[in-house]
Amino acid sequence: MGFLRSRKFLGFLLALHLAVLGVCGPVRAQDQPLQLYEEKIKAGLLYNFLKYTSWPTDSAGKGGLRVCLLGDGPFDTYLYPLQGRMAQQYVIAITKIANASEAGNCSLVYIHRDREDSLPQILQSLRGRHVLTVSDIDQFAAQGGMVEFGREDQKIDLLINKNAVDAAGLNIQARLLKLAKLVPGRNG
Amino acid sequence: MRSSDLSIRTTLLLIIGVLNLMIALLVGFGVLRSWTRYEEAQDLQRSTTVINYIFRTQKYLSLERSDTAPIVYTTRTTTANLLDELISNRILADGQIDQVFAAMAKQKDPTIAEAMAKVRREYVRLQTIRYRVDQALVNPVGQKSEHLSDEAFDASTDLIMGLKDVLDIYTVPIYEIDAVATQQIRFKYFIWEITEYAGREYAMMGKLIVENRRATPELQEKLYGWRSRVEHGWEIDHVLLKTSRLDKSLGSYMSEAETHYFMTFDQIKDMFYNPASMTPGTPYPINIELWLELASQAVDSLISLKDVSLAETQRYVDDIARKAQRDIVESMILFCCAMILSIYSWSVIVSRVLQPVNAMVTALYRATRGESYVSPPVTNRDDEIGKLALVLQAFQENVRKIRQTSIELEERRNYLNAVLSTMIDGIVAIDEAGTIQLVNRAIEGMFGYGEGELLGKNATTLMPAATDAPPRLYLEPFMVVRKEKYADRNREAMARRKDGHLFPVEMMVTEMSSGGVIYFVGTLRDITERKIAEEEHDRYLQDLENSNRELDDFAYIASHDLKEPLRGLHNFSKFLLEDYSERLDDEGRNMLNTLASLTQQMEGLLNALLHYSRLGRTEMSIRETDLNQIVQNVLQMFSIKIKETGATIEIPRKLPKVTCDHVRIAEVFQNLIGNALKYNDGGDIRIEIGCTRAHPQHPGENVFYVKDNGIGIAEKNLDSIFKIFHRLHPRNAYGGGTGSGLTITKKIINRHGGEIWAESPGRGLGTTFYFTIPQHAHDGRAASPGEAARPGGMA
Numbered sequence: 008m009g010f011l012r013s014r015k016f017l018g019f020l021l022a023l024h025l026a027v028l029g030v031c032g033p034v035r036a037q038d039q040p041l042q043l044y045e046e047k048i049k050a051g052l053l054y055n056f057l058k059y060t061s062w063p064t065d066s067a068g069k070g071g072l073r074v075c076l077l078g079d080g081p082f083d084t085y086l087y088p089l090q091g092r093m094a095q096q097y098v099i100a101i102t103k104i105a106n107a108s109e110a111g112n113c114s115l116v117y118i119h120r121d122r123e124d125s126l127p128q129i130l131q132s133l134r135g136r137h138v139l140t141v142s143d144i145d146q147f148a149a150q151g152g153m154v155e156f157g158r159e160d161q162k163i164d165l166l167i168n169k170n171a172v173d174a175a176g177l178n179i180q181a182r183l184l185k186l187a188k189l190v191p192g193r194n195g
Numbered sequence: 196m197r198s199s200d201l202s203i204r205t206t207l208l209l210i211i212g213v214l215n216l217m218i219a220l221l222v223g224f225g226v227l228r229s230w231t232r233y234e235e236a237q238d239l240q241r242s243t244t245v246i247n248y249i250f251r252t253q254k255y256l257s258l259e260r261s262d263t264a265p266i267v268y269t270t271r272t273t274t275a276n277l278l279d280e281l282i283s284n285r286i287l288a289d290g291q292i293d294q295v296f297a298a299m300a301k302q303k304d305p306t307i308a309e310a311m312a313k314v315r316r317e318y319v320r321l322q323t324i325r326y327r328v329d330q331a332l333v334n335p336v337g338q339k340s341e342h343l344s345d346e347a348f349d350a351s352t353d354l355i356m357g358l359k360d361v362l363d364i365y366t367v368p369i370y371e372i373d374a375v376a377t378q379q380i381r382f383k384y385f386i387w388e389i390t391e392y393a394g395r396e397y398a399m400m401g402k403l404i405v406e407n408r409r410a411t412p413e414l415q416e417k418l419y420g421w422r423s424r425v426e427h428g429w430e431i432d433h434v435l436l437k438t439s440r441l442d443k444s445l446g447s448y449m450s451e452a453e454t455h456y457f458m459t460f461d462q463i464k465d466m467f468y469n470p471a472s473m474t475p476g477t478p479y480p481i482n483i484e485l486w487l488e489l490a491s492q493a494v495d496s497l498i499s500l501k502d503v504s505l506a507e508t509q510r511y512v513d514d515i516a517r518k519a520q521r522d523i524v525e526s527m528i529l530f531c532c533a534m535i536l537s538i539y540s541w542s543v544i545v546s547r548v549l550q551p552v553n554a555m556v557t558a559l560y561r562a563t564r565g566e567s568y569v570s571p572p573v574t575n576r577d578d579e580i581g582k583l584a585l586v587l588q589a590f591q592e593n594v595r596k597i598r599q600t601s602i603e604l605e606e607r608r609n610y611l612n613a614v615l616s617t618m619i620d621g622i623v624a625i626d627e628a629g630t631i632q633l634v635n636r637a638i639e640g641m642f643g644y645g646e647g648e649l650l651g652k653n654a655t656t657l658m659p660a661a662t663d664a665p666p667r668l669y670l671e672p673f674m675v676v677r678k679e680k681y682a683d684r685n686r687e688a689m690a691r692r693k694d695g696h697l698f699p700v701e702m703m704v705t706e707m708s709s710g711g712v713i714y715f716v717g718t719l720r721d722i723t724e725r726k727i728a729e730e731e732h733d734r735y736l737q738d739l740e741n742s743n744r745e746l747d748d749f750a751y752i753a754s755h756d757l758k759e760p761l762r763g764l765h766n767f768s769k770f771l772l773e774d775y776s777e778r779l780d781d782e783g784r785n786m787l788n789t790l791a792s793l794t795q796q797m798e799g800l801l802n803a804l805l806h807y808s809r810l811g812r813t814e815m816s817i818r819e820t821d822l823n824q825i826v827q828n829v830l831q832m833f834s835i836k837i838k839e840t841g842a843t844i845e846i847p848r849k850l851p852k853v854t855c856d857h858v859r860i861a862e863v864f865q866n867l868i869g870n871a872l873k874y875n876d877g878g879d880i881r882i883e884i885g886c887t888r889a890h891p892q893h894p895g896e897n898v899f900y901v902k903d904n905g906i907g908i909a910e911k912n913l914d915s916i917f918k919i920f921h922r923l924h925p926r927n928a929y930g931g932g933t934g935s936g937l938t939i940t941k942k943i944i945n946r947h948g949g950e951i952w953a954e955s956p957g958r959g960l961g962t963t964f965y966f967t968i969p970q971h972a973h974d975g976r977a978a979s980p981g982e983a984a985r986p987g988g989m990a
Contacts, residue, residue, distance in 0.1 A: 041473070045480045047462040051489055054458040058451075058492070085462060092454040096447050162482045185276060186488050 043081070048163050049156045050085035053117070053141060056154060057094040059180040062114055063137050071098035075110050077129065078119025082143075086117075107132040118142040118152070126150060137176050148190035153177075155190070166190045204549055211544055215537035222533045226526040233519035235372045239512045241298075242369050246380060247505050248294040249362050250387060253355050254498050255288030256321075257394040260351035261491060263328055264344055264398040264405075276484065278332070285325065292318060292358075299361065310361045317354040324350040344402060348395075355391060373515065378439030379508040382432055386501045389428035390494055392421040393460060397490035400467045404483045409470035418468055425460075429453065441507055448503050452496040459493035551580045555587050562591055621700075621719040626712060629654040641700075641721050643693040657690055657719075690719065698723050743811060750808035754801040761801065765794035800920065803935035807919065810859075810942050820857040822850035822899075826884055829864045836872055842880035850886050851897055853968050859943040860968070864901070866936040867964050871903035873929050874962075880904070893950075893967055902963040908955040916953060917941045944968070 057072055072094055076083055089099045102113075107129040110116045116138055118129060123144045130151045133140060140153045147155035148168040153175065155166040165187035172179055262281035292314075299311045324347045331343055362384070370377040396418060403410060410418060436442045436449060463481070466473055473479075481489075576584070615622055621638035625631050634649045642649070642657060649656065690700045703718045768791040776784055823846075830837070830844055837844065853860075864884075871882045883902040890898040908916060908923075915921055919938040944951040944966045951966040 041477060041480055044463070044466045047465070048481050048489075051458045051463055052485075054455065055489060055492055058455065058496075088457065089454065093447050093451040094454070096451065161478050162480055163485065164482075165485065182488065182492070186485050 045163060046080075046082045047085050049082055049143065050089075052156065052163070052165065053086065053115075054089060054094065055183060056139065056141065056179070057089075057099065057115065059183050060115075060139055061095075061178045061180075062139075063176045071100050072114045073112060074099060074101045075104045075113035075116045076101065076119070077104055077107065077110070077116055078122040080119040080121070082117070082119070110136070110138060113138050115139045115141060118144065118147075120144055126152075135175075139172070139175070139177055154179075154187075164188065204553065207549065208545070211541060215541060218533050218537060219530070222526065222530040226523065226530050229519055229522035229526045233516060233523055236512060236516035236519045239369060239372055239376055240509075240516055242365065243376075243380075243505070243508055243512050245295070245298040245365065246362065246383075247509075248291050248298060249358050249365075250383065250501060250505065252288055252291035252295055253358055253387060253391065254501075255284045255291060256351050256355050256358075257391060257494070258284040258491065259288055260348060260355075261394055261398040261401060261487065261494075263347045263351065264402045266328070266332070277487065295358070295361070299365075302365075304364065306364050307361060310357065310364055314354065314357040314361055317350065317357045321350045321354050348398060348402075352395065359387075359391075373512075375440055376508060376512060376515070378435055379441060379504065379511065382435040382439050382441060382445075383501055383504050383508070385428040385432045385435065386497060386504065389425050389432070389456070390497045390501065392424040392428070393456060393490075393497065394494055395421050396425070396460060396464065397486070397494065400464060401483055401487050401490065403467055404479045404481065404486050407478050409473060409475070410467055415468065415470070418464075422468075425456075440511075441504060444507050445500065445504055448500045452500040455493045455496035459489050463489070547578075548580060551576075551584065555584055559587060559591075562594070619720075621721075622716065623649075623654070623657065623719060624714050624716045625654045626714055631656070632714060638719065641692075641719065642690065658688060687722065699726050701725075747808045747811035750804055751812060754804040754808065758798060758801050758805075761794050761797055765791055765798070768794065799933050800935075803920075803933040803939075807935060807939055807942065810939060810946065815856040815859065815946060817854060817856055819852055819854050820860065821852050822860070822886075825857060825861045826850065826864055826868075829861060829868055832865065833868060833872060840872060840875070840877075840880050842872055842882060845881065845883045847883065847885050850884075850899070853897070854970055855947055855968050856943075859946070863940050863943050863966065866940045867901040870936065870964075871901055871905060871962075873932075875903070875905040875929075876959075890965065892952075892965075896967060896969075898965050898967055900963050900965045902961065904961040906962075907958045907960045908953060908962050909958055910955070913953050913955065917951070940966075 053074075057074070074086065074089070076086070083103075086101060090101045092099050104110055104113070104116075107116070110133055114137075116129075116133060118126065118140065120143060122129060126142075126144060126147070127150065130140065140147075141156070142152050142154075143156040144150075144152070145157070148157075148166040148171075151168065151171055153168050153171045155168075157164040157166050165183075166189075167179065167184060167187040168190045169184070170191070259281060262277055262284060266277050266281060296311070296315075299307060302308065302311075324343075327343055328347055366377075366380055366384075369380060399414065399418065432449070436445060463486075466479060479486075615635035616637075618635055618637050621641045622633070622635040623631060623638050624633040631649050631652050631654060634644075636646075638644075638657075639646060639649065685701060685703050687699055687701050689697050691697050699722050700719045701722045702720070705716050707714050707716055768787050771779075772784065772787050772791070776787075779787070826846065836842075868882065868884070872880065881904045884900075885902075886897050886899045888895055888897060890896075892898075912923055916923065917937045917940075920934045921938075922932070922934040941951050948969045949967040951964065953962055953964050955962040
């Protein structure tokens with residue numbers, strides 16, 4: 008289909024971009040693009056996790072890769088283009104969920120910062136499921152999350168709680184793992 | 196063998212040969228094409244392998260380039276992972292480029308050699324740069340040369356581009372082999388281009404991250420240029436994906452690679468393309484290792500797409516090769532089958548058609564030259580040739596029979612000619628127009644013509660016109676046979692000799708049809724002498740009749756006229772005895788008595804003579820007569836005598852009705868029965884009256900008889916008893932008589948055209964008188980079968 012070639016799509020992207028800029032009005036002007044770039048990088052990273060994580064055969068693949076978004080954030084905007092695309096030859100589906108109990112058939116749950124308060128409950132409810140948990144909440148990995156998009160020296164940092172990943176029966180390829188700081192946090 | 200026969204055979208063989216050759220050529224061409232295809236496929240396989248080497252070399256060179264650019268700016272510790280990758284990529288690149296060198300060394304194309312020479316130069320240059328990079332790695336970060344980074348970038352890029360040139364030249368011949376493979380290679384080429392320019396992008400971006408610099412306008416221009424190449428590549432590959440039949444197997448891979456590229460480059464690279472959006476001094480929000488990993492992973496997606504595509508192409512090419520191989524086998528089998536079929540059909544035509552036909556033709560040819568016909572050994576076959584041979588055999592048999600028949604016919608003709616020419620009767624055959632078609636020698640002699648002189652002449656030459664007959668009647672004797680097939684076949688006519696002399700002929704004409712033409716065949720006989728004899732005979736007969744009649748007339752007149760003076764003599768002798776007996780003595784009276792009795796006797800003789808002569812003079816009254824009635828009347832007349840003598844009259848069966856003069860025939864029975872009663876020595880008189888059809892002298896004819904057991908007749912007298920006035924006994928013995936009865940009887944029977952005769956075993960043994968009354972002499976009516984006498988009984 009080549010959505011990269013689609014001018015309509017590019018126009019749509021531009022409009023979306025402007026809308027996001029409008030929404031994020033209160034943010035400082037100099038910080039605004041940087042934050043957007045960070046979100047974009049995170050979206051790119053997330054795709055890499057979809058691509059290089061392997062789920063147990065009974066959990067993913069049948070209905071495609073299901074990415075569930077818990078909470079709200081500008082990040083979503085950059086993730087939506089993945090809707091219907093492919094990773095590991097599976098179709099990606101992106102849905103917003105209101106709470107963790109809806110994450111039953113999700114392959115990956117992204118928890119926005121606005122859900123930081125209820126994180127323990129969320130992680131608790133997802134325990135034992137083959138769900139990769141990703142978030143940019145501080146200390147996410149340490150609290151039992153699996154992949155944390157952190158910050159260090161103004162750069163995106165990748166933290167992975169290998170125990171939690173292993174406990175969920177998931178496997179992240181070494182080429183991603185080697186880029187991350189492995190956090191000895193709880194396993195969920 | 197005539198040349199035309201040979202040429203037909205040769206032509207036939209030639210046509211079959213050419214047809215077979217064409218089939219063989221066609222199939223052979225198929226084999227050749229499959230072979231060529233196979234060779235092409237093998238070329239394609241080899242080329243695909245070489246292309247794979249080039250692509251892989253480019254891949255590893257590209258990865259090396261991406262690794263090199265940032266590595267010269269980072270410390271050794273932080274780049275440990277990168278360094279491992281760099282070294283690994285270098286080794287892999289070296290391994291692949293060695294394969295390319297090995298493969299290209301075999302290439303004779305000068306343009307390739309030239310391009311390869313450039314690649315070799317660039318490779319040497321890269322080696323030098325690598326050495327310098329390795330040297331620089333040990334230096335502290337601040338002392339690293341920005342220049343070296345660019346140099347390394349350029350050297351890698353130049354080598355990659357050099358390899359691209361080689362690829363361009365190398366792939367040209369492939370484009371001519373297979374369209375799909377070409378499309379697939381083109382597809383890969385553009386994947387490579389995406390990879391290459393994306394690689395340049397991310398190498399340059401990595402350098403910017405490491406240096407924490409913003410892109411200069413020149414660099415921006417460069418980046419935009421590369422980006423447009425990438426986008427162009429995607430655009431083209433989307434088209435090529437469909438045309439190269441790869442969309443099924445590669446569609447999802449391409450979609451994924453595209454997504455990956457988009458997520459990595461399009462989303463992230465904005466900050467490099469749009470330096471104004473970045474606060475000066477602010478670092479990029481991503482560290483170099485993460486960037487390099489992300490970028491290389493995106494590139495990996497592209498590369499894996501390319502690898503899958505390469506595998507697809509390999510499979511496709513292998514399929515072509517396999518198919519070509521199969522085609523070759525199939526074509527070879529087909530070729531062998533065609534050849535076998537061709538040879539078989541050739542041999543079948545030669546052995547089953549040409550040879551038998553040739554044998555037949557030879558046999559026929561020999562047969563026509565009079566040599567003996569040898570039947571070709573194919574007559575036992577049930578096909579057309581076998582039938583033809585049978586037909587020829589039958590034909591030959593017919594010819595032999597015809598020849599045999601013609602010999603026989605010739606002999607027969609000669610024989611018939613001999614018969615015809617020796618025949619005394621003349622034979623003449625004419626057609627309906629009267630033209631003479633055939634005459635025999637007798638005709639020529641009879642009419643005084645030379646041999647063959649009459650043929651073609653009209654029949655009128657032989658049969659002249661009667662003086663007062665119309666000319667049409669010349670043919671009348673011939674034509675009459677048409678009207679009355681066989682009636683009146685024998686007729687007499689007048690013929691004309693060559694000298695004009697007319698003579699009588701008896702001719703018999705028959706009609707015959709030969710070959711649809713009607714002929715009349717006349718058998719002519721010269722009857723001049725017979726005519727003369729017949730005329731003489733008729734004349735004698737007439738004379739005889741006249742003399743008989745005169746004799747009868749004379750006898751009648753004589754006896755009638757003699758009776759008057761005799762009666763006078765008798766009367767006067769009676770008067771003398773009555774009136775003058777006293778005057779006469781005894782002797783005188785005796786003499787007078789004798790005179791009277793003699794005159795009386797003479798009167799009896801004259802009466803008999805008169806009666807006899809009257810028989811020849813009066814006409815007979817012929818009609819159908821019941822002989823039984825006549826016999827009964829006669830017996831009635833003799834009834835007193837029969838009673839006196841006690842005679843037994845026997846009629847074994849009824850007598851037939853006959854056509855006759857009944858008065859005369861009654862006289863016959865009267866005479867014969869009277870004689871039977873009279874000539875008897877007394878005792879038991881037995882008389883049998885009958886009719887038999889079994890008499891040896893007249894078998895099948897009614898022979899009447901009167902049989903007695905009387906005195907019989909000596910054999911010497913059997914004929915003389917029918918003479919007039921002839922008596923076997925003294926005058927007054929057996930009651931006396933004139934001796935004219937049997938003479939009259941014979942005359943009556945003769946006048947009826949019959950015969951009369953007597954049979955007697957001897958004196959005292961009885962007599963049988965037989966007589967016949969032929970029926971045809973009167974009106975042809977014979978006695979009916981019911982009244983016919985049956986054999987047996989008194990026969």
